[in-house]
Amino acid sequence: MFELISTLGCAAAGAVAGAVKGATIGIAVGGPVGAIAGTIPCAIVGGVTGALAGNNVGHRIDER
Secondary structure, eight states, X not given: OHHHHHHHXXXXXXXXXXXXXXXXXXXXXXXXXXXXXXXXXXXXXXXXHHHHHHHHHHHHHHHO
16 A cells, blocks of 8 residues: 555655756756756656656555
8 A cells, every 4th residue: 555655655746856857957957948858758757767666666555
């Protein structure tokens, strides 16, 4: 049960953090168009990374 909760929670948090960082980098590099271009890939990478980390943590909690 904790595996699912951790996976979803960390995926959402990672996607938000990635989107914020991607927008910041995109604005600095390419203005408004760069913000959009930077947000989407960073949100995807952040979400996937968060999901993997959350899954690992939840799995370890469930094992106990």
